[in-house]
Amino acid sequence: CPIFEVGTKGQPDHKVMPESMDIVDFIDSDPMFGPVNAIKPSSDRTDIDEWVKKARPCMRRLTSPRYVLSPLPEFHFKDARDAYIRNHAIPEPSDYTENLKMTPEILPEINGLLKELEPMIFSKEHVSEHGISRDDI
Template identity: 30%
Template sequence: MKLYIYDHCPFCVRARMIFGLREMATEEITLLNDDEITPINMIGVKQVPILQKSDGKYMGESLDIVSYINELSGYSPLESVRSEIQNWFEQVNVFYNRLVMPRSVQLGLAEFAKPSSVVYFIEHKKKLIGDFEENFHKTNEYITQMQQYFVELDALMVSKEWLNGKELSLEDIIIFPILRNLTMVSGLNFPEKLLNYTHKMAKKSLVNLYFDCAI
């Protein structure tokens, strides 16, 4: 199987996680961010992740890929998300990209290997977050907000192994990619329990963190 991704993409991290956590093999292929033709030829739209299954057929949508690989691995469906966790995710999702997106193009990631791919990303994402430089200059303001959200999430964590305290669930699949991307933000302090969880989940799922190159 092959998994087409962008490194910075939280939806791609969802798919990458399930392969690592279920010890399933896949070849990861990073597309350039301005490559529209490849994903459109595969699934009809310009989005990732895209899974090319063993039979050669393509599958999009991150949670569909997660469900497919989880079932293929012989596991029962993943437990759903608590309403409190879903609410946290929806609130954070409103602004966390203002911290992450201006940094993602500065990390030397494979999807931004060409200047045209950086320009493409910035031009498209400005519609979502506004001016990249302006958002970058508001880092301290956004960090203050995020620190409060960290306190709230830390209180919702049942254990540092799994968010629900029992087993892998959709909570981990949805929340870890957000935490992972926030590791690219220098000066953002993770509470101890949340930090331990982030490191443990990265190790178990074989998904790298950005602490070493944080900006």
């Protein structure tokens, strides 16, 4: 079952990278992938952090049920889909199918949240003034 294989498959230098930021750090530090240190440190913007915390439940309701329906290899097996659902619980109602049905109710909420986010974004290229950074990830 692919969910149990996190970190066991061979990465380029056999490092275990179960976390997204580990992967970002690896890519940003290896010239094989382009300029190194291209991603600047976070600006520690609290407004973005607060928005993410506020929007997370709504985003999870919209995205998590759709992940398990996607044709990604890690979801080809029912056991893997069930493990993802078990390990990525969403707020009540926690049923993924029920949340899919609630999409028309959730969309106005996320649209309102996106309107709140818009003035926080510095440019089309990056969120903060200092360029592409961890703020964008």
